[in-house]
Amino acid sequence: MSYYEHIIFEDGTFLDNSSEAESGSGDLGADFDVPCDRALSHELQARVLPAVYGLIFALGLVGNGLVLLVMGCQRGARSMTDRYRLHLSVADLLFVLSLPFWAVDAARGWRFGGFMCVAVHAVYTVNLYGSVLLLAFISVDRYLAVARATSSRSARRLLAERVVYVGAWLPAALLTAPDLAFATVEEDPSLVDGTRIVCARVYPAESAATWTIAFRLQHVLVGFALPGAVLLACYCVVAARLARGPAGVGAQKRRALRTTVALVACFFACWMPYCAAILVDTLLSLGVLEHTCERQRALERWICATEALAYFHCCLNPILYAFLGATFKRSARNALSGGRSSSIKILPKKKGGVSTSTESESSSFHSS
DSSP: OOGGGOEEETTSOEEOTTOOOOTTSTTSSOOOSSOOOOHHHHHHHHHHHHHHHHHHHHHHHHHHHHHHHHHHHOOSOOOHHHHHHHHHHHHHHHHHHHHHHHHHHHHHOOOSHHHHHHHHHHHHHHHHHHHHHHHHHHHHHHHHHHHTTTTOHHHHHHIIIIIHIIIIIHHHHHTTHHHHHHEEEEEOTTSSSOOOEEEEEEEOGGGHHHHHHHHHHHHHIIIIIHHHHHHHHHHHHHHHHHHTSOGGGHHHHHHHHHHHHHHHHHHHHHHHHHHHHHHHHHHHHHTSSOOOHHHHHHHHHHHHHHHHHHHTHHHHHHIIIIITOHHHHHHHHHHHHTOOOOOOOOOOOOTTSOOOOOHHHHOOTTTO
16 A cells, blocks of 8 residues: 555544545544445555555666765765765665565555554655755755856855755654654554554544644655755756856757756656645545545546656666766776776866866766
8 A cells, every 4th residue: 555545543544545534533534425435446556556666666776776886986085966976875775675665565464563664654754855855955056066166165065064964864854753653553444354454654533634734745845845946946047057158068068958957857747746646635635625436536546656656756866866977977887897986087167157167076967
């Protein structure tokens, strides 16, 4: 069963993305006279989610693991770009390592006990939010490198070495508080026989509505809206500066612009459909949108598909933020062949235009 669905109230009622919250769960949702049949939804998730999670796990493990391997083989001091790559790869790798647990949960129910339930919830949450917040930091770093190339070195170093822990990892860690407080192992009351065990958040019945809405708003705001706004604003400025750059670096500039568009497009293409589904689900739960079984089943399929798309972004990050870089590709070849890492050469800066210094010092898009 999908991770997002696992919200249970202390009185035993079950809330999932079908918005089927029964009485006793606070103000959230409505009491439906005829509950919708969820057997097909359970069967679909049991078949589809394990395969999807398994694929994302394999691709994410290989991609992010290779980034860490290459960086471990690199000699010399790491650049600011390399520091962000390391943070991002660690977050994405730990995130995909939690997916096999959710794959088993979707197929057969939770089999790993109460401690692992809390631990997997916490690992999932901290690295999910950590990853998207790190993308916002990378966009700020690249904005400074392009728009403030000659005066931003100290600010970029401060962001990469200190502020990233307070601005990305600390908020992500704090957002695990609901997991530590409410995650536990319970029987799934949405099934007639009551034999399926799930790893779920069990909210107090009297405040379940508040917790549920807070959890969903947290997911949309912190997991998409905030980092998406920062990313979009920074890369729009970067694209504008690159477009006004000197004509002498035309091919380089075009490649940088294409990479900028790819970064923004991939983030929004992966995360926007999922977060839109969460918002629609919340509106159904609150009764703002009329509930029908047909709409409920369509929303379940939508969330199932878009959740997989959102998680797939962690497989794209190694490509977008590492393997597009020429220097990193050389380092990867050296690491895989057992050769010595090539030294990073500093290219002269072009006067009066956008900096075209190395990947490691200015994070120029053609190389990073």
